[in-house]
Amino acid sequence: MNTRYYGHTRFSALIPGSRAWLVSPDRAKEDAYRESLFAPGRLDARASILLDFAMPIYQEMSEDFDYRHIVHYTDSLPEPWKSRLFEASERYPVMLLDRVERKIDASSVIAEDLKDRAESSLVVRFRVDDDDLLSVNYLHRLSRFVTADHLGWSVSFGRGVGALFTQDHHHEFRIVHAALPSQGQAYIGKFDAFTHELWLPEANRGHHVQDLLTPVIVDSRQINYLRTYDDNQDSLVGKSATAWSRLSKHPPLTDLKMLSQEFPTVILETA
Template structure:
C-alpha cells in the first residue's frame, strides 16, 4: 500500500522565486514590436537598476524571508532562488548572506532561459533532495511546491493552510488562495491598504505533486499562465482567509510598456474600487514583518473621534476644505472619510477637489483626475451602500504640490449622510516623475 510520509524531518514543501533573473528569450524579455526592450543591454539595464533591485531586496530579503523562516520552523521546507551571475555584486552578496542566515534558502545560479515559474529548472534539485531523504523508504509521497515573486509576502500560516491539501488524491492539482491584501509602498510606510480578491492570483499559487520513492521520480506539470491554470489542471480555490500581501510600487514588471509614473498612477487607479482595510482588520501574527509599516501608513484618527466632535451631516449644500502640508513636492496625496446613512446612497454624492500647483501642461487624466470649470482637478465620491469608507489617492509629479482638498455635496442625494473625516495628507514615495510624452499635446 502506498504510504504518505508525514515525518517532520522530511522536506515536503518547496518554494521557487526568480530573483531579478536575467533570462533573454523568456516571456519577461519583451522584445516584440510593441515591447520595451530593443536589445538585451537595455533589458539588463532596467532589470539591474539600483532603484528596482533595492526595492526587491527590501521586500524579499527584509520582509518575506523572515516570515518564510517562521514557516520553516514548523514545516520541513526549502526555498530555491534563481539568480543570474550578472546580478550586481552588492545584491548577489546580500542574497548569499541571506542564505547563510536562513538555511532553508537555496540560491541557484541560472544563466539560461527559464520556462515560466522556474520549477522545471530546480526539479532535479528537488528530486535529489527527496531521494536523499525518502529513497530508502519507498512509497508515494505528496509534495507541494509554490511560486513566490520577489516583491510579494506570504502570511506566517501559509504552509499551515497548504498542509490541508497535501494529499495523494490531489496529485496534479493547483491551489489558489484567492483573497489577500494589497497596499502601495511609500518610502517609509505602506499606504492605501485594501482587500484584494484575485482568484488564480500568482501570489503564492501552489501545486501538489507526488514523489515516487521507488522510481525516484517526481511528476511536475507545467502550469502555464496563472490566470488560465484551471484550463491546465484541476484547481482548488480557497478564499476564506487573506493569504497573500501584494506590495504595489512604481517599479513593478507587469506593465513594462509604460513609464514608472504611468505604472504608478494606473496601479492607484486600479486600487480605487477595492475595499478599504484598516490595520486593525489584520492579524499581526500573520504579517509580522509588515505591521509596523502598515500602522505607520494609517491616516491620522478621524476628526470626530480625535476632537470629540459630532460626525458631519453631509448634504448637497455641504462644502468643507482641508489644508495640506505643501512642503512635499511630489508624493502620494491621500484623502479618506467614513460615511453612514439611514438608506443606501444612489451613486455620486460628493466631489473631492484637489487644489494643485505646478501641474501646468500635464494632462489631468495622467493624474487620474478630471479638470472641470466648476470643480477643478477632482474625483467623484461614489457609493450605493448605506455605509463604508471612501478613500482616494493619486501621485503628484515631482515639483508639483497640493495645497488643500475640498469635499463638496453633489446633486439630489440623501441629506442624512454622516461623515467621519480623517486628515488628508501627502506621503513621500519613490520618485516617479512623468516623462514628456505624458503631457498634453498642447504642452509639447
C-alpha cells in the same frame, strides 16, 4: 505520507529569450532591458521585500513544515544585491539559492534536493514573486488540501492584501480578490524514493488558466498574500498614479491587527 514543500521566487534574473524578456518593450535591446531590470531603485525595493519582509516569514514557516524556499538568480545580478542574497541564505536556512544559466527550472532544483531522500513523499511546489509576501499561516492553510487524493491538483488562494511600497515600508492597504492569482498558487505532486523520480502537475500556461490543466481547489475565505502594486519600483515616490489608480479601486483594509498577525514583518504606518 510525508509532504515536502517548495516555494520558489525569481529575483531579477536576466534570461534572454525568457517570457519576461519577450514581453519587454525593449526585448530587442539587451542593454535597455538590463538597465531596466537592474535599476538600483528597483533592486533595492525588491531586495528589501524579499530579504527583510518575506524571508523571516518563510523561515518561521519552516519551523512547522518540511519546507525550502528556492531563490533563482543569475550571475549578471550586480553587486551589492548578489552579496545580499548570499548573506541572507546564511541567515535563513530555509533559503535555497539557484544560479540560473539558461532557464528557470524549479523542478530540477527540487529533484536535486530530493535525490538522497530515503522516503517517498508528496511534493508541493508554489510560486511567489520577489515583491510579494505570503502569510505566515499560508502553509497551515495549504496543508489541509495536500492529500494523496489530490495528487495532480492545484490550489489557489484568491483573497489577499494589496499595498504600495515606498521608502522601505508598505502602506495604503486594500483588500484584493482575484481569480487564480499567481501569489502562492500551488501544485501537488510526488517523489518516489525507490525510482528517484519526481512528478509535478503541468503548470506552464500561466496562473490565470491553471484550471485548463488541472483540477483547482479555490479558497478565498482568508487573507493569504500581500501583493505589491508598483510601477517597476525604480522611481516610485509617494503614490504612483498608475499603481495607485489600480490599487485604489479595492476596498480599504481596516483590520490592522489581522494584518500584523498574517504578515508580522510588515511595518504599519497608522498615523
